Amino acid sequence: MATIKALEGRTVHQIQSGQVIVDLCSVVKELVENSLDAGATSIEIRFKNNGLDSIEVQDNGSGIVSQNYETIALKHYTSKLSSYDDLSSLQTFGFRGEALSSLCALSNFHITTARADEAPKGTRLDFEVSGKLRSTQVVASQKGTTVAVENLFMGLPVRRRELEKNIKREYGKVLGILQAYACISTQARISVSNIMAKGKKSVVFATNSNQTTRENIANVFGAKALPALVAMNLSFELHPTKTQGPTSSPENKQVQVLGHVSRPIFGEGRQAPDRQMFFVNSRPCGLPQVAKIFNEVYKSYNFSQLPFIFANILLDTNAYDVNVSPDKRTILLHDQTTLLESIRGSLTALFENQDQTVPQIQKL
Ligand code: ADP
Ligand code: MG
Numbered sequence: 527m528a529t530i531k532a533l534e535g536r537t538v539h540q541i542q543s544g545q546v547i548v549d550l551c552s553v554v555k556e557l558v559e560n561s562l563d564a565g566a567t568s569i570e571i572r573f574k575n576n577g578l579d580s581i582e583v584q585d586n587g588s589g590i591v592s593q594n595y596e597t598i599a600l601k602h603y604t605s606k607l608s609s610y611d612d613l614s615s616l617q618t619f620g621f622r623g624e625a626l627s628s629l630c631a632l633s634n635f636h637i638t639t640a641r642a643d644e645a646p647k648g649t650r651l652d653f654e655v656s657g658k659l660r661s662t663q664v665v666a667s668q669k670g671t672t673v674a675v676e677n678l679f680m681g682l683p684v685r686r687r688e689l690e691k692n693i694k695r696e697y698g699k700v701l702g703i704l705q706a707y708a709c710i711s712t713q714a715r716i717s718v719s720n721i722m723a724k725g726k727k728s729v730v731f732a733t734n735s736n737q738t739t740r741e742n743i744a745n746v747f748g749a750k751a752l753p754a755l756v757a758m759n760l761s762f763e764l765h766p767t768k769t770q771g772p773t774s775s776p777e778n779k780q781v782q783v784l785g786h787v788s789r790p791i792f793g794e795g796r797q798a799p800d801r802q803m804f805f806v807n808s809r810p811c812g813l814p815q816v817a818k819i820f821n822e823v824y825k826s827y828n829f830s831q832l833p834f835i836f837a838n839i840l841l842d843t844n845a846y847d848v849n850v851s852p853d854k855r856t857i858l859l860h861d862q863t864t865l866l867e868s869i870r871g872s873l874t875a876l877f878e879n880q881d882q883t884v885p886q887i888q889k890l
Contacts, residue, residue: 559619790827
């Protein structure tokens with residue numbers, strides 16, 4: 527019988543890293559969120575060969591202070607969260623301090639960064655597989671941070687082959703996620719480009735900074751998507767379903783659902799793209815139960831088409847938990863049943879009040 531022995535440190539690191547960075551989507555999501563957390567107003571995402579060769583995310587955010595170079599890519603080092611208690615009032619996307627550390631284990635990875643007082647001089651940081659800083663080098667750099675991820679999953683042959691096999695689908699999923707960040711980010715300009723093997727660069731889409739979500743949607747999906755959309759501003763109170771003991775507060779919780787949704791009209795040629803994007807306090811996430819309600823209500827008005835949905839649910843930070851899965855895309859909503867039924871009710875009311883005639887094309 528084989529004896530039990532401890533796994534080598536490097537192996538443990540790779541196994542754990544594979545839980546945060548599971549695919550191309552998680553790489554891009556983590557890097558874009560870091561840029562947003564750094565206060566960037568411009569983020570450029572550049573793919574080479576659909577991300578198979580490299581993914582580069584360049585921002586004009588705060589940059590990294592030199593005191594943090596040594597620890598930045600070590601596991602569980604974060605500048606964003608200091609204790610578990612902070613989680614409920616979290617204002618940043620990141621908090622686990624795992625993304626950069628994982629990327630060191632799973633790719634050829636380096637960072638170039640400059641603070642405002644350092645630019646146009648910056649520093650390139652290279653790391654060991656463990657996340658330990660290997661070397662620094664002075665380079666030219668604008669203010670901000672560029673993170674480059676080359677040859678993702680190169681140390682894990684099975685994952686790498688899987689990625690190569692499914693790259694078209696993976697890349698499509700990544701664009702879906704980037705569309706969501708681009709539409710919700712009213713402060714930041716987000717641009718996405720891809721260079722294929724033959725050297726041809728294509729700009730996939732680009733938004734501008736200081737725009738409304740409606741303008742962002744026009745930039746991402748084309749202005750012709752707009753007339754088919756109706757602005758949504760649902761608002762209701764969540765009444766707790768059961769008594770939660772003597773200490774619980776009797777207050778009702780105010781919820782708002784802001785966004786844009788397809789008008790419930792029939793007919794060809796007036797359809798917005800059937801993209802569906804959900805956010806909780808502007809954090810993009812998968813909310814299958816909420817999506818189901820939207821689609822059901824829409825279907826009772828228009829059974830032949832799927833709606834475009836952009837729905838940002840604004841609620842108290844105590845009313846949900848983001849710490850459910852390592853990729854933080856799964857969000858646990860407390861009081862979910864009441865929330866879903868309230869959405870159903872107020873969405874129905876919105877559609878009832880909609881003029882069912884064909885909308886005129888409006889200027890932005
Ligand atoms: P987390 O985001 O959970 O803190 P990460 O591994 O993603 O963990 O990042 C580690 C740390 O590196 C962050 O806490 C932040 O201080 C720094 N960092 C990462 N990306 C950037 C960036 N684009 N600009 C400035 N600082 C960054
Ligand atoms: Mg992060």
